[in-house]
Amino acid sequence: MAFELTQELIDKIESLIEENRDQQLQTHLEEYHHADIAEVLDELSLDDATYIIRLLGSDQTSEVLMEMDDDDREKILGNLNAKEIAEEIEEMDTDDAADIISELSEDIKTQVISNIRDKEHAENIVELLKYDENSAGGLMAKELIKVNENWSVTGCMTEMRNQAENVTRVHSIYVVDNKGKLKGRLSLKDLITAPSKAEIGDVYIRNVDYVDVHTPGEEVARVMQKYDLEAIPVVDEFGRLVGRITVDDILDFIKEEAEKDYQMAAGISEDVEADSTIWELTRARLPWLILGLFGGLGAVYVMQGFDSALEKYEILFFFTPLIAAMAGNVGVQSSAIIVQGLANDSVKDSLVKRLLKEVSLSIINGTALGLLVIGFGVITSMAFLVSITIAISILSVIIMAALIGTFVPIILNKRGIDPAIATGPFITTSNDILGILAYFYIAKLILNF
Amino acid sequence: MAFELTQELIDKIESLIEENRDQQLQTHLEEYHHADIAEVLDELSLDDATYIIRLLGSDQTSEVLMEMDDDDREKILGNLNAKEIAEEIEEMDTDDAADIISELSEDIKTQVISNIRDKEHAENIVELLKYDENSAGGLMAKELIKVNENWSVTGCMTEMRNQAENVTRVHSIYVVDNKGKLKGRLSLKDLITAPSKAEIGDVYIRNVDYVDVHTPGEEVARVMQKYDLEAIPVVDEFGRLVGRITVDDILDFIKEEAEKDYQMAAGISEDVEADSTIWELTRARLPWLILGLFGGLGAVYVMQGFDSALEKYEILFFFTPLIAAMAGNVGVQSSAIIVQGLANDSVKDSLVKRLLKEVSLSIINGTALGLLVIGFGVITSMAFLVSITIAISILSVIIMAALIGTFVPIILNKRGIDPAIATGPFITTSNDILGILAYFYIAKLILNF
Numbered sequence: 001m002a003f004e005l006t007q008e009l010i011d012k013i014e015s016l017i018e019e020n021r022d023q024q025l026q027t028h029l030e031e032y033h034h035a036d037i038a039e040v041l042d043e044l045s046l047d048d049a050t051y052i053i054r055l056l057g058s059d060q061t062s063e064v065l066m067e068m069d070d071d072d073r074e075k076i077l078g079n080l081n082a083k084e085i086a087e088e089i090e091e092m093d094t095d096d097a098a099d100i101i102s103e104l105s106e107d108i109k110t111q112v113i114s115n116i117r118d119k120e121h122a123e124n125i126v127e128l129l130k131y132d133e134n135s136a137g138g139l140m141a142k143e144l145i146k147v148n149e150n151w152s153v154t155g156c157m158t159e160m161r162n163q164a165e166n167v168t169r170v171h172s173i174y175v176v177d178n179k180g181k182l183k184g185r186l187s188l189k190d191l192i193t194a195p196s197k198a199e200i201g202d203v204y205i206r207n208v209d210y211v212d213v214h215t216p217g218e219e220v221a222r223v224m225q226k227y228d229l230e231a232i233p234v235v236d237e238f239g240r241l242v243g244r245i246t247v248d249d250i251l252d253f254i255k256e257e258a259e260k261d262y263q264m265a266a267g268i269s270e271d272v273e274a275d276s277t278i279w280e281l282t283r284a285r286l287p288w289l290i291l292g293l294f295g296g297l298g299a300v301y302v303m304q305g306f307d308s309a310l311e312k313y314e315i316l317f318f319f320t321p322l323i324a325a326m327a328g329n330v331g332v333q334s335s336a337i338i339v340q341g342l343a344n345d346s347v348k349d350s351l352v353k354r355l356l357k358e359v360s361l362s363i364i365n366g367t368a369l370g371l372l373v374i375g376f377g378v379i380t381s382m383a384f385l386v387s388i389t390i391a392i393s394i395l396s397v398i399i400m401a402a403l404i405g406t407f408v409p410i411i412l413n414k415r416g417i418d419p420a421i422a423t424g425p426f427i428t429t430s431n432d433i434l435g436i437l438a439y440f441y442i443a444k445l446i447l448n449f
Numbered sequence: 450m451a452f453e454l455t456q457e458l459i460d461k462i463e464s465l466i467e468e469n470r471d472q473q474l475q476t477h478l479e480e481y482h483h484a485d486i487a488e489v490l491d492e493l494s495l496d497d498a499t500y501i502i503r504l505l506g507s508d509q510t511s512e513v514l515m516e517m518d519d520d521d522r523e524k525i526l527g528n529l530n531a532k533e534i535a536e537e538i539e540e541m542d543t544d545d546a547a548d549i550i551s552e553l554s555e556d557i558k559t560q561v562i563s564n565i566r567d568k569e570h571a572e573n574i575v576e577l578l579k580y581d582e583n584s585a586g587g588l589m590a591k592e593l594i595k596v597n598e599n600w601s602v603t604g605c606m607t608e609m610r611n612q613a614e615n616v617t618r619v620h621s622i623y624v625v626d627n628k629g630k631l632k633g634r635l636s637l638k639d640l641i642t643a644p645s646k647a648e649i650g651d652v653y654i655r656n657v658d659y660v661d662v663h664t665p666g667e668e669v670a671r672v673m674q675k676y677d678l679e680a681i682p683v684v685d686e687f688g689r690l691v692g693r694i695t696v697d698d699i700l701d702f703i704k705e706e707a708e709k710d711y712q713m714a715a716g717i718s719e720d721v722e723a724d725s726t727i728w729e730l731t732r733a734r735l736p737w738l739i740l741g742l743f744g745g746l747g748a749v750y751v752m753q754g755f756d757s758a759l760e761k762y763e764i765l766f767f768f769t770p771l772i773a774a775m776a777g778n779v780g781v782q783s784s785a786i787i788v789q790g791l792a793n794d795s796v797k798d799s800l801v802k803r804l805l806k807e808v809s810l811s812i813i814n815g816t817a818l819g820l821l822v823i824g825f826g827v828i829t830s831m832a833f834l835v836s837i838t839i840a841i842s843i844l845s846v847i848i849m850a851a852l853i854g855t856f857v858p859i860i861l862n863k864r865g866i867d868p869a870i871a872t873g874p875f876i877t878t879s880n881d882i883l884g885i886l887a888y889f890y891i892a893k894l895i896l897n898f
Contacts (some may be wrong), residue, residue: 035675067675161642188637193610225704226484226516228697230679247696248677254700255674258707259789265714266785266872267778274790274803278810285782286814289847292778293818296771297825303767310763317766318752322745324770325881328777329716329741329874333734336715340708341723354723361727365735369742376746398738423715425778432774 003036010043017048022055034060038067041076050079062091065100074103082108086115094121095141095249098128128243136220137213139253140234140243146174149183149201153194160191171231171246175204180240182233184208210235213242218257221250222345260420261343265336267292267425288425295429299324299436306440309449315382316443319390320436326369326394327401327435328428334358334405335423342413343420354406362402366395389446396442397435404431452485459492466497471504483509487516490525499528511540514549520725523552531557535564543570544590544698547577577692585669586662588702589683589692595623598632598650602643609640620680620695624653629689631682633657659684662691667706670699671794709869710792714785716741716874737874744878748773748885755889758898764831765892768839769885775818775843776850776884777877783807783854784872791862792869803855811851815844838895845891846884853880 016025029037029052041049041064053061053076065073065088077085077100085104089097089112101109116122124142131137145163147156160173173186184204194203210233211220224232224247234243260271267288272280299320309316370391377387405427409419443449465474478486478501490498490513502510502525514522514537526534526549534553538546538561550558565571573591580586594612596605609622622635633653643652659682660669673681673696683692709720716737721729748769758765819840826836854876858868892898 033676035677157641188641192606192637192641225700227482228484230696247679247700251674251696251700251703255703255707258704258711262707262711262714262789263785265711266781268782268785272786273793274786278806278813281786281810282813285779285810286817288782289775289778289814289818290821292774293771293821296768296774297822299770300764300767304764307763307767310759314756314759315749315753318749318756319745321748321769321773321881321885322742324773325741325745325777325878326738328774329738329877330734332715332873333717333737336712336717337721337723337730340711344722357727361730361734364727364731365738368735369738372739372742373746424781428778429774432770436770 003032005036005039005043010040013040013052014044014048017051025052025055029056034063035067037064042069042072046072046075046079050076053080054084058087058091062088062096066092066096070103073100077104082111083115085112086117089116089125090118090121093141093143094124094128095139095243097121097125098138099133101125102129102133131213134217135213136211136215136217136234136245137243139217139220139249140213140245141249142243144174144233144241144244145172146176146241147186147200149175149177149204151200152196153191153198153200153203154196156191156200157196171244172233174208174233174241174244175200176241182208182210182235182239182241185233208233211245212236217253218343220245221254221257224250225254257343261339261423264418264420265332265339265423292425292429295433298433302433302437302440306444309440309443309447312449313386313443313447315386316389316440316447320439323390323393323397323435323439324432327397327431330362330365330398330401331405331427331431332423334402335409335419335427338406338409339419339423342409351410354410355403358402358406359399362399363395366398369398370395385447389443392446393439393442397431397438400438401431401435404434452481454485454488454492459489462489462501463493463497466500474501474504478505483512484516486513491518491521495521495524495528499525502529503533507536507540511537511545515541515545519552522549526553531560532564534561535566538565538574539567539570542590542592543573543577544588544692546570546574547587548582550574551578551582580662583666584662585660585664585666585683585694586692588666588669588698589662589694590698591692593623593682593690593693594621595625595690596635596649598624598626598653600649601645602640602647602649602652603645605640605649606645620693621682623657623682623690623693624649625690631657631659631684631688631690634682657682660694661685666702667792669694670703670706673699674703706792710788710872713867713869714781714788714872740874741878744882747882751882751886751889755893755898758889758892758896761898762835762892762896764835765838765889765896769888772839772842772846772884772888773881776846776880779811779814779847779850780854780876780880781872783851784858784868784876787855787858788868788872791858800859803859804852807851807855808848811848812844815847818847819844834896838892841895842888842891846880846887849887850880850884853883 013025013028016028041052044052049072053065056064065076085108089100092100101112104112113122113126116125128137128140128142145160147159151159173188173191174182175184175186177183184206185208186200186204190203190205209223209227209229211223212235220232223229224245230247231244233241234245236242263271268284269287270280270284272284303317303320373391373394374387377384377390408422408427412422413419462474462477465477490501493501498521502514505513514525517525534557538549541549550561553561562571562575565574577586577589577591594609596608600608622637622640623631624633624635626632633655634657635649635653639652658672658676658678660672661684669681672678673694679696680693682690683694685691712720717733718736719729719733721733752766752769822840822843823836826833826839857871857876861871862868
């Protein structure tokens with residue numbers, strides 16, 4: 001429990017590697033959980049990490065590889081030959097194996113697959129590679145325990161003991177008919193507590209949740225969360241049981257999705273981490289900044305169009321960052337709420353009801369902020385009509401920004417585009433420039449310049 | 450699998466309620482999963498929902514209540530008396546029961562607890578109520594299967610069958626010594642495959658991950674994810690096994706944390722959803738908008754201080770929204786990356802290394818954006834010195850914003866404050882105003898006004 005990655009530990013391992021003290025290294029590393037070894041390897045140089053992967057048995061290293069950073073793992077695999085990779089693959093569950101193989105280049109992929117000795121394992125992996133990685137087929141593993149509905153409980157226990165050797169964790173035992181169609185499930189607990197003379201057909205639970213191979217990952221995650229499932233069986237087009245997805249894979253999936261949405265809202269378009277390279281970070285961040293730049297240049301253009309007002313109402317121009325900030329902030333708030341609601345499938349109100357709600361909310365917020373600005377105007381003895389202009393503009397801009405922030409994600413979602421793209425810089429930039437435009441039109445109307 | 454919440458279904462249930470056709474309602478609802486019934490109840494009026502809760506048996510409704518929206522559940526519980534609530538509690542696992550009871554007002558709480566007939570259940574709940582809801586103690590349930598290390602495998606099977614009745618899902622069997630101290634674990638699979646004459650002491654796994662009652666929820670989530678655990682035992686100060694946390698509770702916890710961070714980044718300070726009330730939404734959103742307003746007024750103040758430059762360099766003032774947008778966007782990007790890194794415990798670089806990285810990144814991005822502005826200046830025949838001023842300002846402001854966005858969260862985190870607060874409006878507003886200030890100082894220096 002108390003594992004901590006210290007510089008001391010890394011130094012020690014590095015010196016053991018340098019001195020080729022393999023025996024000691026092995027004994028030392030055996031004490032650690034594979035997830036801890038993965039953390040150590042992520043910190044070592046590529047050569048040192050490869051050294052350890054080669055040193056340890058593939059039963060241990062296959063799990064270590066799975067827990068490593070994708071980038072670091074890819075580099076290590078690049079150092080290994082096809083036979084070595086196949087040995088690692090041999091020890092992995094089919095879903096992990098398929099993930100790893102799909103990361104390899106085409107020619108290495110074929111070589112690795114042909115080097116897998118367990119032909120059934122290889123076939124299972126090849127089957128999984130067919131599916132989109134974000135579909136149930138791409139997320140599932142072939143390892144599961146299935147029994148025939150016609151078997152007896154005792155026969156089932158024996159059979160299950162054999163099958164269980166390949167399955168790390170037994171969540172459910174799936175019941176199929178003679179054609180392999182999924183009929184129901186049985187928990188290990190049910191099996192243990194059932195009378196040994198009973199037939200499976202008498203004791204299994206007929207009501208079983210399942211997904212098919214083409215169900216999108218988001219939907220699998222939603223179903224598993226909603227019904228608190230620890231594993232879900234996957235069927236093919238004919239209803240035949242072909243795999244199962246476990247909750248730990250879905251946990252990773254949910255986390256990645258949440259992180260992606262979060263980064264999108266912050267204007268980061270690729271999956272980067274604090275320790276990604278400068279080049280990766282630039283590629284993820286610069287495009288959004290350029291978008292913001294064009295928005296800002298648009299605002300310059302708008303203001304140039306109104307520069308006749310500059311002489312008499314210079315104060316109006318000082319308020320443009322405030323107007324832009326209000327429009328931007330409200331847009332991000334509204335879009336974030338909608339994007340999250342869409343992700344959780346909890347946006348149930350009708351469009352009209354939602355529209356009315358956003359408008360009412362904006363009127364409340366806009367009025368409060370408008371009054372504050374008028375108060376500020378009084379304190380700083382601003383011309384009253386100018387204060388009124390700014391207050392009315394804030395109110396209008398907030399209503400506009402809230403509507404854009406709400407409806408752009410809804411429309412994108414309806415068209416099958418990820419609505420998360422409409423949070424962050426995209427919505428901020430368009431609201432900035434539209435807000436400033438609206439502001440000057442309102443000012444022109446009221447102040448008559 | 451194919452449950453869909455339709456208006457038709459809701460209409461049907463509403464009319465059955467109106468006509469008091471209890472028998473039909475019951476038969477109809479029995480077909481649905483409790484999570485589906487919860488969805489229906491969330492859509493019904495409070496009276497109708499209460500009607501159904503009273504109609505169905507508490508073995509079914511306790512699970513329905515757990516799946517409902519917090520707000521809707523609270524209202525229904527407000528309609529029930531202490532005895533009725535106690536009946537629901539009686540059917541719940543201790544962790545769920547404690548969550549529900551902690552939502553009640555103090556006097557109802559005592560009444561409900563005294564109405565629980567199963568005294569051991571009541572005592573367990575009272576014990577759980579002692580812990581902070583975000584600690585391992587607050588997340589754990591008392592339901593678990595434990596066996597003594599001195600028992601035989603056969604005796605253990607019998608004992609386990611008895612205990613298993615109270616436990617919905619058996620993940621692991623925990624092994625304790627005579628004093629109740631956690632010694633190790635045993636999977637159901639291990640138990641089934643062990644020779645029946647063996648003693649538990651010979652077959653259990655001594656290396657068991659655990660947390661103690663005071664471990665924060667974030668740490669529990671991190672450990673369970675890192676080691677792919679489906680359940681983790683919780684020990685007290687003396688190492689005695691007192692509960693276990695299952696992965697489905699942690700899944701909810703992780704999702705809530707991710708949503709909280711996401712909302713914080715979008716300037717939403719309370720846990721709201723798309724269908725929260727206008728008042729709840731206002732309370733969550735308005736404070737951040739007021740913060741933004743003060744930022745904007747600060748910018749007005751800054752610009753008033755430089756208004757002597759207005760006559761000669763009015764164009765400078767048109768660029769303020771652009772400068773503010775750049776500062777804001779960069780700040781949000783940098784802070785989002787750091788906040789996510791801190792949450793994943795993956796910020797391992799030293800402060801100096803991180804500083805160098807952010808500065809290099811900002812120089813690359815700032816130079817690219819600066820060159821674009823100079824290009825824009827050439828096209829629109831802007832005075833060259835003004836273009837240069839703006840380009841240099843963008844570069845400087847981006848560096849500044851990146852440093853603030855990176856270090857404010859790190860500092861907050863070191864002081865034990867949730868760094869997520871430093872994303873979104875907070876960082877945008879302070880960067881807006883500091884950016885505009887820096888911009889005019891740089892302009893003053895270069896253009897000499």
